Amino acid sequence: MEFLILDRFPDPAIEKAWRACLDEVRFPSHYCAPEFFLEPFWEGKHPFAILALEQDTVVGVLTGLHENKQTESGLQWRPQICVRDGAGFEAVLDALARGLIEAAGSSSLVSVFSWRWNPLGVFSRYGFRHRSFEGDVVLDLTRGAESVFHEFSKNRRRDIRLAIKNGVEVFEASTSEDFLAYYDVYLRWRQTARKSVQGSVVPYETFERALRLKDSRRVFLARFSGRIIAGTSIRYYPKGLVEYSENASLDDFLHLCPNDLLLWRSIEWACKGSFPQYSLGAADYFHRKCGGTVVPIDRYRLDRTWLGTHTFRERLMESGREVFHRLPGPLTNTLRGLLKRQGSRR
Secondary structure, three states: OEEEEEOOOOOHHHHHHHHHHHOOOOOOOHHHOHHHHHOHHHOOOOEEEEEEEEOOEEEEEEEEEEEOOEEEEOEOOEOOEEEOOOOOHHHHHHHHHHHHHHHHOOOOEEEEEEEOOOOOHHHHHHOOEEEEEEEEEEEEHHHOHHHHHHHOOHHHHHHHHHHHHOOOEEEEOOOHHHHHHHHHHHHHHHOOOOOOOOOOOOOHHHHHHHHOOOOOEEEEEEEEOOEEEEEEEEEEOOOOEEEEEEEEEOHHHHHHOHHHHHHHHHHHHHHHOOOOEEEOOOOOHHHHOOOOEEEEEEEEEEEOOOOOHHHHHHHHHHHHHHHHHHOOHHHHHHHHHHHHHHHHOO
């Protein structure tokens, strides 16, 4: 089986064959589609796609990014690989593995993530090492919105009703004014003292371009007394997988439970659109209150550094976290405060 490596949006013939493959995939996602190349977030990160080919038929897809001498397909909460139903599973994965290695070139670290239902054991033949992560809460939407709602925890249902009772409204963003209001919430959210927000600030131009990708994204905003107080965006592939993407909210209004209502409205929207599944993008307490099933995500990684530097560093950090969590509560709180103050000085 052959493979094709792309570094830009495909020509019409390849695009058609690519989409025909996604029509036969179990749960196709946005980042496995040609629209992956339209995302404004990838500037400077060199996006790529690998298509497994059986003659002129696309039977598998893997997308990813090249950045800082690393090549990565997906993240531990977002796989970006799929195989066409009915295709020779191992042969397709073998083609994708060979394509990924070739695309990676001289990258020192090569990683690929996959849902547990798509095991990538074939990658081990090429030196990739396997590791499992907790994964995401995934909701089965085929049962309908009412059944999904009844699976929510008691306090989640209570908080949704509380938000409605308190006058919180949710609507879909569509205008430049909506996006500007959400961006202001996003900037304020990044300054919250409740938690440390990772990553650099997204420029407004990039932010708006992403939100305007109406064929693959939707943005829901929560409004209270005429003011935007929170927002949630989702990614999706038509009739495929819906994925919880980003959320930002103002601390002063959290007691109104806008994030619970935003999540519920996005689930209602997905049910009305006949999407089969919704990945919440995490499996922490906030997301587990939606019920559903926690589906593990597996990583296969090829560390090309001398003596496995990346692997050693990861194990060292994990050991440090284990030691930290075994410390007495008062001491861990003190250390968190010191680290937070140290970080604020930088």
